Amino acid sequence: MCGIVGLFLKDKALEPELGRLTAAMLHEMCGRGPDSAGFAVYGSGAGGTSKICAVRRASNLDWADVAKRLEQAIGRKVRYEIIEDHAVIRIDGDGTAARTWLIENVPEATVLSEGEAIEIYKGVGDPDAISERLRLASFSGTHAIGHTRMATESAVTIAGSHPFSTGRDTCLVHNGSLSNHNRLRETLRRHGERFQTENDTEVAAGYLSWRMKAGDSLEQSLEHALDDLDGFYTFVVGTRDGFAVLRDPIACKPAVMAETDAWVAFGSEFRALAALPGIDAARIWEPAPATVYAWSRS
Amino acid sequence: MPSVRMGVKTAHDTRNTSLDMASLSLRQVNETLQKAEAGAFAVANPRGAHALAAGLTTPIDVTIDGHVGYYCGGMNQEASVTINGNAGTGVAENMMSGRVHVKGDASQSAGATGCGGLLVIDGNASARLGISLRGLDIVVKGSIGHMAAFMAQAGNIVVLGDAGDALGDSIYEARLFVRGKVKSLGTDCIAKEMREEHRTLLRGLLDAAGIGPEVDVAEFTRYGSARTLYHFHIDNLGSY
Numbered sequence: 001m002c003g004i005v006g007l008f009l010k011d012k013a014l015e016p017e018l019g020r021l022t023a024a025m026l027h028e029m030c031g032r033g034p035d036s037a038g039f040a041v042y043g044s045g046a047g048g049t050s051k052i053c054a055v056r057r058a059s060n061l062d063w064a065d066v067a068k069r070l071e072q073a074i075g076r077k078v079r080y081e082i083i084e085d086h087a088v089i090r091i092d093g094d095g096t097a098a099r100t101w102l103i104e105n106v107p108e109a110t111v112l113s114e115g116e117a118i119e120i121y122k123g124v125g126d127p128d129a130i131s132e133r134l135r136l137a138s139f140s141g142t143h144a145i146g147h148t149r150m151a152t153e154s155a156v157t158i159a160g161s162h163p164f165s166t167g168r169d170t171c172l173v174h175n176g177s178l179s180n181h182n183r184l185r186e187t188l189r190r191h192g193e194r195f196q197t198e199n200d201t202e203v204a205a206g207y208l209s210w211r212m213k214a215g216d217s218l219e220q221s222l223e224h225a226l227d228d229l230d231g232f233y234t235f236v237v238g239t240r241d242g243f244a245v246l247r248d249p250i251a252c253k254p255a256v257m258a259e260t261d262a263w264v265a266f267g268s269e270f271r272a273l274a275a276l277p278g279i280d281a282a283r284i285w286e287p288a289p290a291t292v293y294a295w296s297r298s
Numbered sequence: 299m300p301s302v303r304m305g306v307k308t309a310h311d312t313r314n315t316s317l318d319m320a321s322l323s324l325r326q327v328n329e330t331l332q333k334a335e336a337g338a339f340a341v342a343n344p345r346g347a348h349a350l351a352a353g354l355t356t357p358i359d360v361t362i363d364g365h366v367g368y369y370c371g372g373m374n375q376e377a378s379v380t381i382n383g384n385a386g387t388g389v390a391e392n393m394m395s396g397r398v399h400v401k402g403d404a405s406q407s408a409g410a411t412g413c414g415g416l417l418v419i420d421g422n423a424s425a426r427l428g429i430s431l432r433g434l435d436i437v438v439k440g441s442i443g444h445m446a447a448f449m450a451q452a453g454n455i456v457v458l459g460d461a462g463d464a465l466g467d468s469i470y471e472a473r474l475f476v477r478g479k480v481k482s483l484g485t486d487c488i489a490k491e492m493r494e495e496h497r498t499l500l501r502g503l504l505d506a507a508g509i510g511p512e513v514d515v516a517e518f519t520r521y522g523s524a525r526t527l528y529h530f531h532i533d534n535l536g537s538y
Contacts, residue, residue: 251425254387270365270386271346284384286405286424289444
């Protein structure tokens, strides 16, 4: 199973409500994925700085020590904020090198995201408890993607929870299972992509990051995914300014979308969308198989 | 418990009963509907709930205002269920008799394995409509997705719009009538001659779905089984 929700706001007035609306949507999908959950929120990015979200795997991890070592390694000022078992690390400029350093030098943590606006949080257990503990309802922002997981392809761990992010300000959630991820992971590694898990979805995220680094737009990267990814999938993808949906050619996994002048929303089932403001007047449809749906803020 | 059932009957067959899911649970609503022997019921605020009005066995009339989740009207016998909204996966799946009417769109596997009765969809239906159909009649006023009528054994499907890929793959004796374009036919499904008996049958199905003479049966093409996959044949090994 697995449940997916996504909300892309067009109306700025709703931005303070993003977390509250997303938490309510995620709540409806608890039954589809009771073993773990995660969410990505695109908040306001301070120009020229990067945020790195990480979650500790060992309870004795000292974030102050990690920050100090990172500061020495990259030669830039590092600030951090601890939120439960997560930390949001802030640095000036691009965070790519810092992300790489953390993955290579801090095995007691999993790096969840890096970018100007994106923050990713994940947990194991009841999705409602996770969104409450990590204060999802308190977030404001422009768009958010959430996932409730019923694991099939790899272990129930924080690292195996969605969303997966392998590129700057980019994330992906997945309902389904890929069948060619092992071979594709090796190909992408040869192209320089880094993976932290044995999870199939992380390979799809790495694939899209690789295509977009090579110059593809979000839409183009998903068009290429139709050729190169084999298996069952409903994907919801977020970028700094964009939001996209793709289903496999036989539409194995469920999907419902709705759009008004104020927002675009995705749910694995309609009940995830039922409480959105203005849903009664929304255009509601089932995304067609093998068809890329994308929105962006220009 | 005949006396209890009689009590419910008396309460429900004399007036319209409103069931508001803003205050009633899915189980309370389904229990009320499943115990009723007659009457008309209006269900409000379904909010995508699953298995709503499933397993009804009496000729009651149910109108649902809003969008429903999976398996609405599933296993229906004799009841008439109208959905003023969209329906999720498996609406009217395995229905035996009666009528289910979706005023909006239907998601995947609408009418799957249905044995009898009539399913009318005013909008579009997505993938796998009428998969393994066994006698239900389905009329779709819009278009349908891929793999419709896969392994359909009996019953009729009428589509006023277009059909997606692999229509009627491995079909047995169900009859398919499509007015628009068919993107592709599945294995062993072919276009067939429309004879007088088929025109009469199709007119009857359109009438039953409330579609008037403005839709002409001459505009439809009939599709059905080429009957080459019925029995094991060594030359067909690659197709099995």
